[in-house]
Amino acid sequence: MGSLWSHPLQLGQTKILGGEARQLTSDERSAAPMPSGSADLVLTSPPYGGAQKYIRASSLSLGWLNLCGSATLGQLERSSIGREHFRKTETSELPDTGDRRANNRLKEVSRSDPVRAALFANYLAEMGLALSEAWRVLKDGGHLVLITGDNHLKGKPFPTSHLLRQFASDRGFQTRLILRDRIRSRGLLTKRHSAASIIPEEHITVLRKPA
Numbered sequence: 001m002g003s004l005w006s007h008p009l010q011l012g013q014t015k016i017l018g019g020e021a022r023q024l025t026s027d028e029r030s031a032a033p034m035p036s037g038s039a040d041l042v043l044t045s046p047p048y049g050g051a052q053k054y055i056r057a058s059s060l061s062l063g064w065l066n067l068c069g070s071a072t073l074g075q076l077e078r079s080s081i082g083r084e085h086f087r088k089t090e091t092s093e094l095p096d097t098g099d100r101r102a103n104n105r106l107k108e109v110s111r112s113d114p115v116r117a118a119l120f121a122n123y124l125a126e127m128g129l130a131l132s133e134a135w136r137v138l139k140d141g142g143h144l145v146l147i148t149g150d151n152h153l154k155g156k157p158f159p160t161s162h163l164l165r166q167f168a169s170d171r172g173f174q175t176r177l178i179l180r181d182r183i184r185s186r187g188l189l190t191k192r193h194s195a196a197s198i199i200p201e202e203h204i205t206v207l208r209k210p211a
């Protein structure tokens with residue numbers, strides 16, 4: 001538990017929660033779900049679909065800090081939203097993303113690039129679960145701040161931010177504010193898969209669970 005403090009406002013207490021965004025727990029070590037309607041604010045910068053290899057980029061730090069050994073790294077990668085590795089069976093049938101047009105486009109892409117299609121379909125389906133979990137833990141009147149980036153798929157724009165806002169709205173969130181911020185510096189790998197382009201700007205969306 002720490003203090004979230006910004007002069008002259010005392011913003012309250014912070015607490016480290018369990019690490020899985022689709023199933024938030026009361027603390028890092030507990031399997032007990034975080035109580036529904038208990039949070040005033042969820043502020044999240046979730047993975048960008050297929051734009052970063054988060055686990056590969058942090059594998060040495062995870063080992064040095066004793067947070068994850070090499071034996072469990074694969075398991076962590078498999079639970080990572082936006083991952084790039086899929087078993088053959090996972091690429092043959094795409095999950096429902098929650099959006100009909102996205103489903104159709106991904107089905108089309110799947111004919112020539114089943115892995116990229118599986119990546120985006122799983123990313124959207126799993127982000128939908130994370131948004132449902134954010135909705136569950138928020139109090140009525142609470143806010144969700146969502147930081148997202150758009151992607152390119154097979155050379156054409158893919159409206160990830162718009163889709164995630166749509167999913168949030170499907171769950172009942174109201175959009176209060178959308179900001180755009182150009183990404184000026186990059187801490188992780190920028191040289192990527194030829195099909196993955198660099199994300200030039202982030203969208204910061206403030207959403208509200210109605211009171």
Ligand SMILES: C[S@@+](CC[C@H](N)C(=O)[O-])C[C@H]1O[C@@H](n2cnc3c(N)ncnc32)[C@H](O)[C@@H]1O
Pocket residue numbers: 019020021022045046047048054055079080081082
């Ligand atoms: C855009 S980065 C945000 C990093 C964060 N803002 C920070 O400063 O550490 C997205 C993060 O989400 C993590 N992530 C991936 N899948 C997740 C999951 N299922 N639950 C929680 N976090 C996940 C990634 O490992 C990565 O660290």
